[in-house]
Amino acid sequence: MIATELVGLTEIEAAQKRIAGVAVRTGIYKLEGEAASKLPYEVWIKAESEQPIGSFKLRGAFNKVASLDKDALSRGVITYSSGNHAQGVAYAGRELGSKAVIVMPENAPIVKREATLALGAEVVLVGPASKERKEKAEQLEAEHGYTMVPPYDDPYIVAGQATCGAEIVEQAPDVDVVLSPVSGGGLLSGISTAVKLKKPSAKVFGVEPEVAGDATESFAKKELVEWPAEKTVRTIADGLRTQSLGVLNFAHVMEYTDNIFTVSEEEIVAALKVYLNETNLVPEPSGAVTLAGALFHPEKLPAGTKKVVVVLSGGNIDPALKAQLQGS
Structure with a gap:
């Protein structure tokens, strides 16, 4: 464990007040359709694509x-x-x-x-x-x-992203598992902190592309590792190409996150197609990794899981990619 001061409920509540009226309280929607019918649990989507900039x-x-x-x-x-x-x-x-x-x-x-x-x-x-x-x-x-204004390695950033986790617990008080994308760790560290402080029984997992799996390796080794850029740039999830977790973020992750696992590029694309074909939500690849985790890796989640919330972190998809996926 890295010796550093962690963000708490006081900082998260201050962030909620500071961002009120600018960042919106995004919706949470149940996944319906063919993909959902094959799963052993309900999947609910926290749609951060509804933010004014299309992202958490x-x-x-x-x-x-x-x-x-x-x-x-x-x-x-x-x-x-x-x-x-x-x-x-x-x-x-x-x-x-x-x-x-x-x-x-x-x-x-x-x-x-x-x-x-x-x-x-x-x-x-x-x-x-x-x-x-x-x-x-x-x-x-x-x-x-x-x-x-660092992308993730800063207490104000962690507290701000944690407001998403606080909303999840308020909107889905019976949630069993929350899946968050992970790159530099701002969102995962914030969500993990808020969820665990507000509902300790809930599990929080990070999900990332296997070709940019530095966070998964760091979590397993309990020490920060860094992947070279030529590896991480291979993923379609352009927002998840960061080469290592932030120091402050890693401290929160090790304290509050239950596990991190990876999904393949093929699984990310399949999840994108589910979003585009079976929901009214528009995803970007980085936001689809969590749905890929829920759809293709139920074995990673605790036995008896009944309700999973996946964070759709953003909807700023390249128009050409969207057209390609919808036509395939």
Whole structure:
């Protein structure tokens, strides 16, 4: 266990108040249809795609930016992101009157880059490795006096994402298992913390692509491991290509998460098709990993599980990919 201070209910409740009226209380919907009929449990979908930016990332980003004083807001904020966190910071900056600078990888989906620009942010492009964008953001932070808004490794980010977990317990008090995507660990650490503090009997599992399985390995070894970018970029789930969990996030995960497991690229695509063909929700690949876990890996969940909530973390799918999946 890494010695670091963990976020608690006080910070989560403060985040709920801070983001109220900006981030929405997203809906939770029962999966119906052919795929659901084959499962030994009910699957309910927490639709973070309903956020104004189409992703859960607004929760943490706004909580962090809204915590800054006027002087920091006047100097501007900066972050590094492949897409959804970028939009969260851009949205928060626009709402709070602060300049937002986003360092993005060149391979980020065009739809996410354009959405970030449309929110008024300045975009700086770098190579594909998560280290590259972090280093560039830190350089610009030092040069211009911006305030860094990390994608995940920050207590305000964890507390903001935890509000999603708090809502799940309120909306589905009889939940047995919650499945969260995991990349840098912001969402998983937040959801795990909130769920365990509010309903200790519920289980929380992280799900990630097997070709970007650094979090699964870290959890198993009980120590942080890092995967090279050339491995993690192989997944269709562009939001889950981070090379390692954040330090603070890992501490929360080890304290509150029950397990992490992986799904294949084929399973992610199959889950995307279920969303598009059997629900009214639009997923992005990163948001579909949890449904893939519920559909194809019931053996990973505790015996007797009756109600599973899967977090659909975002709906910012590339239009070309959506058309391709709907036509296949």
